[in-house]
Amino acid sequence: SQKIEQNSEALNIQEGKTATLTCNYTNYSPAYLQWYRQDPGRGPVFLLLIRENEKEKRKERLKVTFDTTLKQSLFHITASQPADSATYLCALDPFQDTNAGKSTFGDGTTLTVKP
Amino acid sequence: GAVVSQHPSWVICKSGTSVKIECRSLDFQATTMFWYRQFPKQSLMLMATSNEGSKATYEQGVEKDKFLINHASLTLSTLTVTSAHPEDSSFYICSARIVETQYFGPGTRLLVL
Numbered sequence: 001s002q003k004i005e006q007n008s009e010a011l012n013i014q015e016g017k018t019a020t021l022t023c024n025y026t027n028y029s030p031a032y033l034q035w036y037r038q039d040p041g042r043g044p045v046f047l048l049l050i051r052e053n054e055k056e057k058r059k060e061r062l063k064v065t066f067d068t069t070l071k072q073s074l075f076h077i078t079a080s081q082p083a084d085s086a087t088y089l090c091a092l093d094p095f096q097d098t099n100a101g102k103s104t105f106g107d108g109t110t111l112t113v114k115p
Numbered sequence: 116g117a118v119v120s121q122h123p124s125w126v127i128c129k130s131g132t133s134v135k136i137e138c139r140s141l142d143f144q145a146t147t148m149f150w151y152r153q154f155p156k157q158s159l160m161l162m163a164t165s166n167e168g169s170k171a172t173y174e175q176g177v178e179k180d181k182f183l184i185n186h187a188s189l190t191l192s193t194l195t196v197t198s199a200h201p202e203d204s205s206f207y208i209c210s211a212r213i214v215e216t217q218y219f220g221p222g223t224r225l226l227v228l
Contacts, residue, residue, distance in 0.1 A: 009156070032215060043119075043208045043219030044159070089159070093215065102149075103217060105159040 002028045004106040006090060012112045013080055021075040021109045023090035028104070030092035033066055033073050038087045038108065047088075048075075080113045087111070117143050117213050121220035128199055129228055136194045136223045138209030144189035145211035150182075153206045153222075165192040165209075199227040 007022035023033070032051045036044035050057045050066045050073065057064045063076040077084050087110045091103040118141040128134050138148055148165040163184055164172040171184035181203075183195040196203055204227045210217040 034216070036219075041206075041222065041224070043121075043210070043222045044217075046216050046218065049215055091217075102161060102164070104161075107156075107158045 002104060004090065004092060004104060006106040006109045008109055010110045012114065015081060015113055015115050017080055019077040019080050019111055021088050023073040023106055025071050025092055028092055030094060032093050034091045034103065035064060035075050036089045036091060038089055044089055082113045082115050085112050117218040119209065119211055119218050119220040121209060121223050123223060124221060125224040127226045127228065130200050131198055134196045134199055134225060136207055138192045138220050140190045140211045143213060146189060147212060148186060148192040149210045150184065150194050151208045153208060159208065196225065201227045203227050
């Protein structure tokens with residue numbers, strides 16, 4: 001069965017350091033992968049999308065890599081700040097038209113950036 | 116940017132009553148919206164795909180008679196939890212897509228006593 005695993009439930013780092021979150025998947029061939037941020041009691045907010053034929057994407061302090069051979073995506077936040085503390089979700093979207101639009105979400109990793 | 120709203124943001128109801136949650140796309144039209152539920156410290160679980168002008172498509176294991184979905188216009192989808200029970204207490208979130216990206220509503224916290 002399809003499975004998405006995010007490296008750990010919680011990640012604690014010091015302000016200024018780079019946070020690296022991992023998303024691994026099995027039994028899945030995604031057309032693209034997305035990362036979202038979710039704050040407590042709120043809906044997720046879109047951050048970045050990377051396609052299966054792309055290796056890396058950047059947006060300000062955020063960087064995403066996508067390795068379809070390893071079936072893994074890494075999400076980096078450089079120069080982290082306490083305001084980056086949140087839960088980060090990865091989501092995969094399939095190629096198949098019949099399942100178009102049906103993202104599958106990982107359980108999320110809760111990042112805490114300490115001042 | 117694309118904004119999706121939900122109403123109410125939280126609701127407490129008695130067991131056996133029905134609760135309606137609204138999802139609106141404020142600055143764009145959405146032919147398709149999605150309804151998710153999320154339990155504490157768990158992932159988003161897709162419940163159903165709401166299609167404007169046609170029947171919703173439910174995921175396996177989701178009771179269509181219990182979770183009624185109506186997508187009457189290009190900017191509004193509603194989820195009605197019928198005869199709610201305590202086990203229906205959860206965080207319900209809707210989303211709408213623009214091309215590949217999903218824009219989520221702020222969520223509705225439902226507590227059934």
